[in-house]
Amino acid sequence: MSKRYFVTGTDTEIGKTTIAAALLHAARVGGLSTAAVKPVAAGCERTSDGLRNEDALALQAECSPALAYELINPITLEAAIAPHIAAKEEGAALTLEILAGACLQVFDRERDLTLVEGAGGWRVPLNDDELLSELAVELKLPVVLVVGMRLGCINHALLTCEAIAADGLQLAGWVANHVDPDMSRPDENLATLQQLIKAPLLGRVPRLDNADAASVAAYLDVTPLV
Template sequence: MARYFIAGTDTEIGKTTIAAGLLHAAARAGFTTLGAKPVASGCERTAEGLRNEDALALLGQSSLQLPYAAVNPYAFEPAIAPHLAAQEAGVALTVQALAQPMREVLAHQAGFALIEGAGGWRVPLAGGEYLSGLAVALELPVILVVGVRLGCINHALLTAEAIAADGLVLAGWVANVVDAQTSRLEENLATLSERLLAPCLGRVPRLPAATPDQVAAYLDLSKLERHCRLTALAERRAPR
Protein backbone atom coordinates (compact mmCIF):
# COMPACT_ATOMS: atom_id res chain seq x y z
CA MET A 1 0.00 0.00 0.00
CA ALA A 2 1.21 3.50 -0.88
CA ARG A 3 0.11 6.26 1.46
CA TYR A 4 1.32 9.86 1.50
CA PHE A 5 0.71 13.26 3.04
CA ILE A 6 0.25 16.06 0.51
CA ALA A 7 1.80 19.35 1.65
CA GLY A 8 2.26 22.66 -0.10
CA THR A 9 4.70 25.52 -0.02
CA ASP A 10 1.82 27.93 0.63
CA THR A 11 -1.93 28.25 0.33
CA GLU A 12 -3.64 28.50 -3.07
CA ILE A 13 -0.81 26.79 -4.95
CA GLY A 14 -2.75 23.80 -6.27
CA LYS A 15 -2.36 21.05 -3.66
CA THR A 16 -5.78 19.61 -4.46
CA THR A 17 -5.27 19.92 -8.20
CA ILE A 18 -2.08 17.88 -7.93
CA ALA A 19 -3.56 15.44 -5.40
CA ALA A 20 -6.49 14.74 -7.71
CA GLY A 21 -4.07 14.23 -10.58
CA LEU A 22 -2.00 11.80 -8.53
CA LEU A 23 -5.10 9.81 -7.58
CA HIS A 24 -6.17 9.70 -11.23
CA ALA A 25 -2.72 8.52 -12.30
CA ALA A 26 -2.74 5.84 -9.60
CA ALA A 27 -6.18 4.60 -10.65
CA ARG A 28 -5.02 4.47 -14.25
CA ALA A 29 -2.08 2.35 -13.09
CA GLY A 30 -4.49 -0.14 -11.52
CA PHE A 31 -4.48 0.95 -7.87
CA THR A 32 -7.53 1.38 -5.69
CA THR A 33 -7.49 5.00 -4.55
CA LEU A 34 -8.63 7.07 -1.60
CA GLY A 35 -8.11 10.73 -0.78
CA ALA A 36 -8.97 12.64 2.39
CA LYS A 37 -8.94 16.23 3.63
CA PRO A 38 -9.04 16.07 7.45
CA VAL A 39 -9.72 19.77 7.99
CA ALA A 40 -11.06 22.37 5.60
CA SER A 41 -12.27 25.94 5.97
CA GLY A 42 -14.15 27.90 3.34
CA CYS A 43 -16.93 25.31 3.11
CA GLU A 44 -20.36 25.89 1.59
CA ARG A 45 -23.68 25.13 3.20
CA THR A 46 -25.69 22.50 1.34
CA ALA A 47 -28.76 20.40 2.06
CA GLU A 48 -26.40 17.63 3.23
CA GLY A 49 -24.34 19.96 5.45
CA LEU A 50 -21.08 21.83 5.01
CA ARG A 51 -19.14 20.75 1.94
CA ASN A 52 -15.63 21.70 0.81
CA GLU A 53 -14.68 21.92 -2.86
CA ASP A 54 -11.25 20.35 -2.29
CA ALA A 55 -12.60 17.42 -0.30
CA LEU A 56 -15.23 16.78 -2.97
CA ALA A 57 -12.52 16.79 -5.63
CA LEU A 58 -10.59 14.12 -3.72
CA LEU A 59 -13.76 12.07 -3.27
CA GLY A 60 -14.35 12.31 -7.00
CA GLN A 61 -11.00 10.62 -7.66
CA SER A 62 -11.38 7.94 -4.97
CA SER A 63 -12.35 4.49 -6.15
CA LEU A 64 -13.16 3.52 -2.55
CA GLN A 65 -16.19 5.65 -1.74
CA LEU A 66 -16.59 6.67 1.90
CA PRO A 67 -19.14 9.01 3.48
CA TYR A 68 -18.20 12.68 3.17
CA ALA A 69 -17.78 13.07 6.93
CA ALA A 70 -15.21 10.27 6.94
CA VAL A 71 -12.86 12.02 4.52
CA ASN A 72 -13.47 15.58 5.77
CA PRO A 73 -14.36 15.23 9.46
CA TYR A 74 -13.68 18.90 10.30
CA ALA A 75 -15.42 21.33 7.95
CA PHE A 76 -15.78 25.04 8.72
CA GLU A 77 -17.65 27.72 6.80
CA PRO A 78 -15.42 30.82 7.14
CA ALA A 79 -12.61 31.01 4.57
CA ILE A 80 -9.98 31.72 7.22
CA ALA A 81 -7.14 29.82 8.89
CA PRO A 82 -8.50 26.47 10.16
CA HIS A 83 -7.48 27.04 13.78
CA LEU A 84 -9.33 30.36 13.82
CA ALA A 85 -12.40 28.84 12.17
CA ALA A 86 -12.30 26.02 14.74
CA GLN A 87 -12.02 28.50 17.63
CA GLU A 88 -15.05 30.41 16.38
CA ALA A 89 -16.98 27.13 16.16
CA GLY A 90 -15.93 26.10 19.68
CA VAL A 91 -13.93 23.12 18.40
CA ALA A 92 -10.58 22.02 19.85
CA LEU A 93 -8.63 21.21 16.69
CA THR A 94 -5.74 18.97 17.77
CA VAL A 95 -3.48 16.41 16.16
CA GLN A 96 -5.13 13.65 18.17
CA ALA A 97 -8.59 14.72 17.04
CA LEU A 98 -7.50 14.65 13.39
CA ALA A 99 -5.40 11.50 13.60
CA GLN A 100 -8.13 9.06 14.64
CA PRO A 101 -10.47 9.63 11.66
CA MET A 102 -7.50 9.57 9.30
CA ARG A 103 -6.34 6.23 10.74
CA GLU A 104 -9.81 4.94 10.00
CA VAL A 105 -9.49 6.18 6.41
CA LEU A 106 -6.10 4.51 5.99
CA ALA A 107 -7.47 1.29 7.53
CA HIS A 108 -9.47 0.77 4.33
CA GLN A 109 -6.10 -0.18 2.79
CA ALA A 110 -6.45 1.53 -0.56
CA GLY A 111 -3.59 0.75 -2.90
CA PHE A 112 -2.84 4.48 -3.14
CA ALA A 113 -4.02 6.86 -0.42
CA LEU A 114 -3.44 10.58 0.06
CA ILE A 115 -4.07 12.75 3.12
CA GLU A 116 -4.10 16.39 2.07
CA GLY A 117 -3.05 19.14 4.44
CA ALA A 118 -4.23 22.75 4.49
CA GLY A 119 -2.13 25.76 3.57
CA GLY A 120 1.60 25.27 4.11
CA TRP A 121 3.54 23.01 6.46
CA ARG A 122 3.25 24.98 9.70
CA VAL A 123 -0.50 25.54 9.88
CA PRO A 124 -1.41 26.12 13.56
CA LEU A 125 -3.77 23.92 15.53
CA ALA A 126 -4.95 24.22 19.12
CA GLY A 127 -2.58 23.95 22.08
CA GLY A 128 0.53 25.08 20.22
CA GLU A 129 0.35 22.14 17.78
CA TYR A 130 0.67 22.23 14.00
CA LEU A 131 -1.07 20.36 11.22
CA SER A 132 2.33 18.95 10.25
CA GLY A 133 2.04 16.94 13.46
CA LEU A 134 -0.66 14.88 11.79
CA ALA A 135 1.80 13.65 9.17
CA VAL A 136 4.21 12.83 11.99
CA ALA A 137 1.54 10.98 13.98
CA LEU A 138 0.56 8.93 10.94
CA GLU A 139 4.23 8.42 9.93
CA LEU A 140 3.50 9.35 6.33
CA PRO A 141 6.08 10.20 3.67
CA VAL A 142 5.41 13.61 2.17
CA ILE A 143 4.74 14.77 -1.36
CA LEU A 144 5.44 18.49 -1.63
CA VAL A 145 3.53 20.64 -4.11
CA VAL A 146 5.71 23.62 -5.06
CA GLY A 147 3.70 26.53 -6.37
CA VAL A 148 6.12 27.85 -8.98
CA ARG A 149 6.16 31.63 -8.81
CA LEU A 150 8.47 34.34 -7.50
CA GLY A 151 9.85 33.23 -4.11
CA CYS A 152 9.10 29.55 -4.56
CA ILE A 153 12.71 28.40 -4.13
CA ASN A 154 12.94 29.81 -0.62
CA HIS A 155 9.51 28.47 0.33
CA ALA A 156 10.28 25.01 -1.07
CA LEU A 157 13.68 24.65 0.59
CA LEU A 158 12.46 25.88 3.97
CA THR A 159 9.51 23.48 3.80
CA ALA A 160 11.79 20.59 2.88
CA GLU A 161 14.03 21.44 5.83
CA ALA A 162 11.03 21.48 8.18
CA ILE A 163 9.82 18.12 6.86
CA ALA A 164 13.25 16.61 7.49
CA ALA A 165 13.45 18.24 10.95
CA ASP A 166 10.15 16.56 11.80
CA GLY A 167 11.71 13.20 10.96
CA LEU A 168 9.68 12.55 7.83
CA VAL A 169 10.70 11.47 4.33
CA LEU A 170 10.21 13.84 1.42
CA ALA A 171 9.17 11.20 -1.09
CA GLY A 172 8.84 13.53 -4.05
CA TRP A 173 7.77 16.97 -5.20
CA VAL A 174 5.69 18.41 -8.00
CA ALA A 175 6.35 21.71 -9.76
CA ASN A 176 2.95 23.31 -10.25
CA VAL A 177 3.41 26.41 -12.40
CA VAL A 178 0.87 28.78 -10.89
CA ASP A 179 2.46 31.82 -12.58
CA ALA A 180 3.27 31.09 -16.22
CA GLN A 181 5.07 34.44 -16.42
CA THR A 182 7.59 33.55 -13.71
CA SER A 183 10.89 35.16 -14.62
CA ARG A 184 13.70 32.67 -15.37
CA LEU A 185 11.29 29.74 -15.09
CA GLU A 186 13.71 27.10 -16.35
CA GLU A 187 16.50 28.33 -14.10
CA ASN A 188 14.18 28.27 -11.09
CA LEU A 189 13.12 24.70 -11.85
CA ALA A 190 16.74 23.65 -12.33
CA THR A 191 17.65 25.10 -8.93
CA LEU A 192 14.75 23.27 -7.26
CA SER A 193 15.79 19.99 -8.91
CA GLU A 194 19.36 20.48 -7.72
CA ARG A 195 18.55 21.37 -4.13
CA LEU A 196 15.46 19.36 -3.23
CA LEU A 197 16.75 15.92 -2.28
CA ALA A 198 13.81 14.00 -3.69
CA PRO A 199 12.62 13.17 -7.21
CA CYS A 200 10.50 15.60 -9.17
CA LEU A 201 7.30 13.71 -9.97
CA GLY A 202 6.34 16.13 -12.69
CA ARG A 203 6.07 19.67 -13.95
CA VAL A 204 2.49 20.77 -14.42
CA PRO A 205 2.05 23.86 -16.62
CA ARG A 206 -0.64 26.46 -16.19
CA LEU A 207 -3.66 24.73 -17.72
CA PRO A 208 -6.90 26.40 -18.88
CA ALA A 209 -8.90 23.65 -17.17
CA ALA A 210 -6.73 21.56 -14.87
CA THR A 211 -8.84 18.40 -14.81
CA PRO A 212 -7.41 15.35 -13.01
CA ASP A 213 -6.79 13.48 -16.27
CA GLN A 214 -4.97 16.46 -17.78
CA VAL A 215 -2.81 16.89 -14.66
CA ALA A 216 -2.08 13.14 -14.48
CA ALA A 217 -0.53 13.31 -17.95
CA TYR A 218 2.33 15.37 -16.48
CA LEU A 219 2.99 13.12 -13.46
CA ASP A 220 5.28 10.09 -13.10
CA LEU A 221 4.35 7.81 -10.21
CA SER A 222 7.19 5.40 -10.97
CA LYS A 223 9.67 7.90 -9.52
CA LEU A 224 7.67 8.00 -6.31
CA GLU A 225 7.63 4.22 -5.96
CA ARG A 226 11.34 3.91 -6.67
CA HIS A 227 12.33 6.62 -4.19
CA CYS A 228 10.27 5.12 -1.35
CA ARG A 229 11.65 1.65 -2.03
CA LEU A 230 15.23 2.91 -1.88
CA THR A 231 14.53 4.95 1.25
CA ALA A 232 13.06 1.93 3.03
CA LEU A 233 16.08 -0.16 2.02
CA ALA A 234 18.48 2.49 3.36
CA GLU A 235 16.59 2.63 6.67
CA ARG A 236 16.80 -1.15 7.08
CA ARG A 237 20.54 -1.07 6.46
CA ALA A 238 21.24 1.85 8.76
CA PRO A 239 23.02 0.97 12.03
CA ARG A 240 20.82 1.10 15.13
Protein backbone atom coordinates in the same frame (compact mmCIF):
# COMPACT_ATOMS: atom_id res chain seq x y z
CA MET B 1 1.20 -3.07 -0.01
CA SER B 2 -0.67 0.11 0.88
CA LYS B 3 1.22 3.36 0.24
CA ARG B 4 0.33 6.47 2.21
CA TYR B 5 1.62 10.02 1.89
CA PHE B 6 1.04 13.48 3.32
CA VAL B 7 0.62 16.19 0.67
CA THR B 8 1.80 19.65 1.65
CA GLY B 9 2.71 22.83 -0.19
CA THR B 10 5.04 25.77 -0.12
CA ASP B 11 2.07 28.04 0.66
CA THR B 12 -1.69 28.17 0.42
CA GLU B 13 -3.41 28.34 -2.99
CA ILE B 14 -0.59 26.65 -4.87
CA GLY B 15 -2.51 23.61 -6.11
CA LYS B 16 -2.17 20.91 -3.44
CA THR B 17 -5.62 19.56 -4.17
CA THR B 18 -5.16 19.74 -7.92
CA ILE B 19 -1.96 17.71 -7.68
CA ALA B 20 -3.30 15.26 -5.08
CA ALA B 21 -6.42 14.56 -7.13
CA ALA B 22 -4.30 14.08 -10.26
CA LEU B 23 -1.96 11.63 -8.51
CA LEU B 24 -4.99 9.65 -7.31
CA HIS B 25 -6.43 9.76 -10.84
CA ALA B 26 -3.22 8.42 -12.33
CA ALA B 27 -3.15 5.58 -9.80
CA ARG B 28 -6.83 4.82 -10.35
CA VAL B 29 -6.47 4.73 -14.13
CA GLY B 30 -3.55 2.38 -13.58
CA GLY B 31 -5.86 -0.07 -11.83
CA LEU B 32 -4.98 0.77 -8.21
CA SER B 33 -7.42 1.39 -5.39
CA THR B 34 -7.31 4.91 -3.97
CA ALA B 35 -8.36 6.91 -0.92
CA ALA B 36 -7.92 10.44 0.34
CA VAL B 37 -8.28 12.39 3.56
CA LYS B 38 -8.53 16.16 3.91
CA PRO B 39 -8.81 16.04 7.69
CA VAL B 40 -9.65 19.71 8.10
CA ALA B 41 -11.05 22.07 5.47
CA ALA B 42 -11.68 25.76 6.06
CA GLY B 43 -13.90 27.37 3.47
CA CYS B 44 -16.97 25.14 3.23
CA GLU B 45 -20.35 25.91 1.71
CA ARG B 46 -23.67 25.03 3.27
CA THR B 47 -25.54 22.43 1.24
CA SER B 48 -28.54 20.17 1.78
CA ASP B 49 -26.04 17.48 2.83
CA GLY B 50 -24.24 19.77 5.30
CA LEU B 51 -21.00 21.72 4.97
CA ARG B 52 -19.03 20.75 1.89
CA ASN B 53 -15.58 21.80 0.71
CA GLU B 54 -14.72 22.05 -2.98
CA ASP B 55 -11.25 20.56 -2.52
CA ALA B 56 -12.51 17.63 -0.48
CA LEU B 57 -15.15 16.91 -3.14
CA ALA B 58 -12.43 16.87 -5.80
CA LEU B 59 -10.50 14.30 -3.77
CA GLN B 60 -13.65 12.26 -3.15
CA ALA B 61 -14.21 12.01 -6.91
CA GLU B 62 -10.85 10.21 -7.28
CA CYS B 63 -11.40 7.66 -4.51
CA SER B 64 -11.99 4.14 -5.78
CA PRO B 65 -13.91 2.36 -4.34
CA ALA B 66 -15.97 5.35 -3.26
CA LEU B 67 -15.70 6.82 0.24
CA ALA B 68 -18.28 8.78 2.21
CA TYR B 69 -17.61 12.51 2.40
CA GLU B 70 -17.51 12.44 6.19
CA LEU B 71 -14.57 10.03 6.08
CA ILE B 72 -12.63 12.20 3.67
CA ASN B 73 -13.30 15.53 5.39
CA PRO B 74 -14.23 15.00 9.06
CA ILE B 75 -13.66 18.61 10.20
CA THR B 76 -15.58 21.15 8.09
CA LEU B 77 -15.20 24.87 8.82
CA GLU B 78 -17.27 27.48 7.05
CA ALA B 79 -14.91 30.46 7.12
CA ALA B 80 -12.13 30.47 4.52
CA ILE B 81 -9.47 31.52 7.03
CA ALA B 82 -6.70 29.86 9.04
CA PRO B 83 -8.19 26.61 10.43
CA HIS B 84 -7.29 27.27 14.08
CA ILE B 85 -9.01 30.67 13.95
CA ALA B 86 -12.07 29.28 12.16
CA ALA B 87 -12.31 26.42 14.65
CA LYS B 88 -12.26 28.83 17.61
CA GLU B 89 -14.90 31.07 16.04
CA GLU B 90 -17.15 28.16 15.08
CA GLY B 91 -16.73 26.16 18.29
CA ALA B 92 -15.19 23.15 16.56
CA ALA B 93 -12.75 20.80 18.29
CA LEU B 94 -9.54 20.72 16.28
CA THR B 95 -6.86 18.49 17.81
CA LEU B 96 -4.13 16.17 16.65
CA GLU B 97 -5.87 13.22 18.31
CA ILE B 98 -9.13 13.82 16.45
CA LEU B 99 -7.44 14.20 13.06
CA ALA B 100 -5.18 11.18 13.56
CA GLY B 101 -8.18 9.04 14.47
CA ALA B 102 -10.01 10.19 11.35
CA CYS B 103 -7.04 9.33 9.15
CA LEU B 104 -6.72 5.88 10.69
CA GLN B 105 -10.34 5.14 9.81
CA VAL B 106 -9.48 5.65 6.15
CA PHE B 107 -6.17 3.80 6.45
CA ASP B 108 -8.15 0.78 7.65
CA ARG B 109 -9.55 0.53 4.10
CA GLU B 110 -6.06 -0.59 2.98
CA ARG B 111 -6.15 1.13 -0.41
CA ASP B 112 -3.14 0.88 -2.72
CA LEU B 113 -2.58 4.64 -2.55
CA THR B 114 -3.90 6.95 0.18
CA LEU B 115 -3.14 10.67 0.28
CA VAL B 116 -3.65 12.91 3.29
CA GLU B 117 -3.84 16.53 2.19
CA GLY B 118 -2.80 19.26 4.58
CA ALA B 119 -4.06 22.84 4.74
CA GLY B 120 -1.90 25.76 3.66
CA GLY B 121 1.81 25.16 4.12
CA TRP B 122 3.79 22.92 6.47
CA ARG B 123 3.55 24.93 9.70
CA VAL B 124 -0.19 25.47 10.12
CA PRO B 125 -1.57 25.65 13.68
CA LEU B 126 -4.39 23.38 14.79
CA ASN B 127 -4.79 25.08 18.14
CA ASP B 128 -2.64 26.93 20.69
CA ASP B 129 -0.38 23.92 21.19
CA GLU B 130 -0.40 21.70 18.09
CA LEU B 131 0.56 22.03 14.43
CA LEU B 132 -0.87 20.21 11.43
CA SER B 133 2.64 19.03 10.53
CA GLU B 134 2.54 16.96 13.73
CA LEU B 135 -0.18 14.85 12.11
CA ALA B 136 2.27 13.65 9.46
CA VAL B 137 4.80 12.95 12.21
CA GLU B 138 2.24 11.08 14.34
CA LEU B 139 1.22 8.91 11.38
CA LYS B 140 4.84 8.52 10.15
CA LEU B 141 3.88 9.58 6.63
CA PRO B 142 6.41 10.36 3.91
CA VAL B 143 5.67 13.72 2.30
CA VAL B 144 4.86 14.92 -1.20
CA LEU B 145 5.63 18.63 -1.63
CA VAL B 146 3.80 20.82 -4.13
CA VAL B 147 5.98 23.78 -5.08
CA GLY B 148 4.03 26.74 -6.38
CA MET B 149 6.25 28.02 -9.18
CA ARG B 150 6.39 31.79 -8.76
CA LEU B 151 8.84 34.42 -7.54
CA GLY B 152 10.20 33.33 -4.16
CA CYS B 153 9.49 29.64 -4.67
CA ILE B 154 13.10 28.51 -4.18
CA ASN B 155 13.28 29.95 -0.68
CA HIS B 156 9.83 28.63 0.26
CA ALA B 157 10.61 25.18 -1.12
CA LEU B 158 13.99 24.81 0.57
CA LEU B 159 12.69 26.04 3.94
CA THR B 160 9.81 23.56 3.72
CA CYS B 161 12.20 20.73 2.83
CA GLU B 162 14.35 21.64 5.83
CA ALA B 163 11.32 21.64 8.14
CA ILE B 164 10.16 18.25 6.86
CA ALA B 165 13.63 16.80 7.42
CA ALA B 166 13.85 18.40 10.88
CA ASP B 167 10.61 16.63 11.76
CA GLY B 168 12.24 13.32 10.86
CA LEU B 169 10.13 12.62 7.79
CA GLN B 170 11.09 11.52 4.29
CA LEU B 171 10.40 13.76 1.31
CA ALA B 172 9.07 11.15 -1.12
CA GLY B 173 8.76 13.48 -4.08
CA TRP B 174 7.81 16.95 -5.25
CA VAL B 175 5.82 18.59 -8.01
CA ALA B 176 6.52 21.89 -9.75
CA ASN B 177 3.14 23.54 -10.28
CA HIS B 178 3.19 26.69 -12.41
CA VAL B 179 0.73 28.94 -10.58
CA ASP B 180 2.08 32.20 -12.05
CA PRO B 181 1.93 32.25 -15.87
CA ASP B 182 4.05 35.43 -15.89
CA MET B 183 6.89 34.04 -13.76
CA SER B 184 10.30 35.15 -15.00
CA ARG B 185 12.92 32.47 -15.76
CA PRO B 186 10.78 29.44 -14.88
CA ASP B 187 13.22 26.98 -16.47
CA GLU B 188 16.17 28.36 -14.53
CA ASN B 189 14.20 28.28 -11.28
CA LEU B 190 13.16 24.70 -11.91
CA ALA B 191 16.76 23.68 -12.65
CA THR B 192 17.89 25.19 -9.35
CA LEU B 193 15.15 23.37 -7.45
CA GLN B 194 16.04 20.08 -9.11
CA GLN B 195 19.65 20.56 -8.08
CA LEU B 196 18.85 21.40 -4.46
CA ILE B 197 15.85 19.19 -3.61
CA LYS B 198 17.06 15.66 -2.95
CA ALA B 199 13.87 13.84 -3.91
CA PRO B 200 12.25 12.68 -7.17
CA LEU B 201 10.52 15.32 -9.30
CA LEU B 202 7.11 13.77 -9.94
CA GLY B 203 6.18 16.25 -12.63
CA ARG B 204 6.09 19.79 -13.94
CA VAL B 205 2.54 21.04 -14.40
CA PRO B 206 2.00 24.04 -16.68
CA ARG B 207 -0.71 26.62 -16.18
CA LEU B 208 -3.80 24.93 -17.64
CA ASP B 209 -7.14 26.47 -18.62
CA ASN B 210 -8.84 23.25 -17.54
CA ALA B 211 -6.89 21.87 -14.58
CA ASP B 212 -9.04 18.84 -13.87
CA ALA B 213 -7.52 15.67 -12.42
CA ALA B 214 -7.29 13.87 -15.76
CA SER B 215 -5.60 16.79 -17.54
CA VAL B 216 -3.06 17.35 -14.75
CA ALA B 217 -2.35 13.64 -14.37
CA ALA B 218 -0.88 13.65 -17.89
CA TYR B 219 2.03 15.73 -16.54
CA LEU B 220 2.72 13.57 -13.46
CA ASP B 221 4.54 10.31 -12.82
CA VAL B 222 2.94 8.47 -9.92
CA THR B 223 5.30 5.49 -10.28
CA PRO B 224 7.81 6.55 -7.57
CA LEU B 225 4.95 6.64 -5.06
CA VAL B 226 3.32 3.32 -5.86
